[in-house]
Amino acid sequence: DLKILLAHDPNQWDKDVTIKTDIDITLSGHTHGMQAGILTKAFKWSPAQYFYPHWNGLYKEGEKEGLWIENDSHSVTYKGNYLNGKKDGKWISSYETYSDDSKKIEVPCSEGNYLDGKKNGHWIYYGYKGMKESEGKYIDGLKEGNWISYYNNEKDEEGSYLHNEKDGLWKSYVNGLLRSEAFYKNGKLNGEYTWYNYKTGKVLTKSKYV
Numbered sequence: 319d320l321k322i323l324l325a326h327d328p329n330q331w332d333k334d335v336t337i338k339t340d341i342d343i344t345l346s347g348h349t350h351g352m353q354a355g356i357l358t359k360a361f362k363w364s365p366a367q368y369f370y371p372h373w374n375g376l377y378k379e380g381e382k383e384g385l386w387i388e389n390d391s392h393s394v395t396y397k398g399n400y401l402n403g404k405k406d407g408k409w410i411s412s413y414e415t416y417s418d419d420s421k422k423i424e425v426p427c428s429e430g431n432y433l434d435g436k437k438n439g440h441w442i443y444y445g446y447k448g449m450k451e452s453e454g455k456y457i458d459g460l461k462e463g464n465w466i467s468y469y470n471n472e473k474d475e476e477g478s479y480l481h482n483e484k485d486g487l488w489k490s491y492v493n494g495l496l497r498s499e500a501f502y503k504n505g506k507l508n509g510e511y512t513w514y515n516y517k518t519g520k521v522l523t524k525s526k527y528v
Contacts, residue, residue, distance in 0.1 A: 328370055336379065363389060378402070394427055404435030430456070454479070477502070492516040501527075 321342045323335060328346035335341050376384040381403030388396045398409030411427040425448045430441030436459035445451035454465030461479035468474050477488030483505035490497045495516040501509030507527040515522055 398432070405432035406434070407431060495519075 321340065323339075323341045323344045325335070325344050325346045328344075330344070330346075335344050375382060375386050382400035383402070385399055386397070390396070392413075394411050394413050396409060396411045398405055399407045401407075408429070408431050410429045412424045413427060414422055415425055417423050426444045428441065428443045430437060431439045433439075437456035438458065440453065440455055442453045443451045449471055450468050452465060452467040454461060455463045460482040462481070464476070464478055466473060466476045472494045473491050475488065475490045477484060478486045480486075484502035485504070486502065488500050488502055490500075493516070496514055496519065497516045498511070498513050500507055500511045503509070509527060511525045511527060513522045513524075514520065
């Protein structure tokens with residue numbers, strides 16, 4: 319049989335329910351009048367979060383579980399799922415602002431996947447007015463392989479990472495035209511560094527780092 323407990327104080331769950339009973343589900347409706355707050359499509363806040371560890375959302379044996387909406391100190395909202403207390407699957411972040419015609423809009427900040435609490439797979443980051451700022455791949459929370467950064471929706475820089483450090487050939491661009499080529503090792507310049515006249519493609523300077 320499924321046993322459900324209605325509890326006034328969510329703190330009872332850790333203090334009494336999980337260690338002293340065989341209750342399957344505990345539902346807590348409010349936290350002593352402190353559930354007043356702000357809730358929008360992209361923002362969730364309540365003073366209760368500073369006093370109650372389980373102030374909102376779904377938990378499984380003390381760990382966050384299922385869909386969550388979280389906010390940081392810069393009013394950026396993060397949406398995604400937890401599995402056994404760790405971020406899992408697709409997560410997106412965004413913030414609310416106003417368009418030129420004074421309409422409230424949601425602007426993306428980032429999107430990508432987590433596996434076992436670490437960033438994995440393809441991630442995209444957005445900058446000013448939601449324009450793409452950078453994209454690339456993570457493996458176990460570290461940048462790996464090819465990454466591209468953008469400026470005003472045009473390619474700005476491109477190169478490879480190895481264990482979160484720049485490695486190998488990196489190129490920079492101006493208005494989509496090649497500006498420089500440099501080699502990195504362990505995140506530091508190592509090897510030839512070439513600057514070009516991006517308009518003509520001619521070499522301006524060459525140097526070497528060791």
